[in-house]
Amino acid sequence: xxxxxxxxxxxxxxxxxxxxxxxxxxxxxxxxxxxxxxxxxxxxxxxxxxxxxxxxxxxxxxxxxxxxxxxxxxxxxxxxxxxxxxxxxxxxxxxxxxxxxxxxxxxxxxxxxxxxxxxxxxxxxxxxxxxxxxxxxxxxxxxxxxxxxxxxxxxxxxxxxxxxxxxxxxxxxx
Numbered sequence: 001x002x003x004x005x006x007x008x009x010x011x012x013x014x015x016x017x018x019x020x021x022x023x024x025x026x027x028x029x030x031x032x033x034x035x036x037x038x039x040x041x042x043x044x045x046x047x048x049x050x051x052x053x054x055x056x057x058x059x060x061x062x063x064x065x066x067x068x069x070x071x072x073x074x075x076x077x078x079x080x081x082x083x084x085x086x087x088x089x090x091x092x093x094x095x096x097x098x099x100x101x102x103x104x105x106x107x108x109x110x111x112x113x114x115x116x117x118x119x120x121x122x123x124x125x126x127x128x129x130x131x132x133x134x135x136x137x138x139x140x141x142x143x144x145x146x147x148x149x150x151x152x153x154x155x156x157x158x159x160x161x162x163x164x165x166x167x168x169x170x171x172x173x174x
Contacts, residue, residue, distance in 0.1 A: 019076050019089050020122070026059070030067050031076055033057060035091045035122075039108045044084035044093035090115035090122055097132040113140065120144040 020028060033053055037045045050064040057064075071077045078087040086093045089111070090100075096109040098116040103125040110116040116129040129142040140157060143150040 019074070022074055023071070023076060026063070027067055027071055027074075027076065029057060030064065031071060031088060034077060034085055034088045038085075038088060038091050038093045039106050044086050047079055047083035047085065087111060090118045097134075099130045101128045101130075103127065113142075117142060117144060120147060126150075 020031075023031065030053060033056065034045050047065075047068055050068060051061045053059075054061040054064045068077070072079060076089070077085050079085045084093070092098075092109045092111045092115075094109075096111060098110045098113050099107060100110055100116050100119045101107045102119070102123055104123075108119075110119060113129065113131045113134075116131060117127075119129075120127045126145045127143070129140070129144075131140040131142070132138065133140055138154065141151075141153040142157075143152070
């Protein structure tokens with residue numbers, strides 16, 4: 001892994017465990033199903049439709065409900081009061097300024113630009129991100145190819161880092 005020098009953070013402070021690394025195989029399977037549902041349907045998945053997940057994945061509705069509860073507890077998904085799963089990192093069912101195009105042609109939005117770039121690793125494919133600076137509103141474009149930064153605009157692009165290790169609910173800090 002490449003090493004970089006940062007003015008205010010050590011390498012250890014910048015490392016965080018991925019959501020995926022905290023999940024069981026079945027949790028990963030349901031999380032992936034939910035991400036694909038949101039991308040393919042352009043809308044949030046509602047927890048009340050858990051029987052649909054059970055049918056498509058060949059497990060019981062009770063197992064799905066237990067796993068959905070676990071994913072919520074592990075902050076792997078975020079559901080609102082109506083049971084709509086709006087955020088399955090990096091996928092956002094709520095439109096944002098951070099649009100991702102996957103190499104397979106599908107598109108979706110992410111909660112933030114960092115989540116958008118993480119889509120290359122989540123989906124294990126090349127991506128193009130079209131975003132807007134949260135500070136000034138300027139257009140931003142980033143392409144990731146083969147897991148590496150390929151191109152970006154503007155040429156003086158900077159990334160702001162937030163220490164997510166200090167937050168248990170990333171969606172509230174993004």
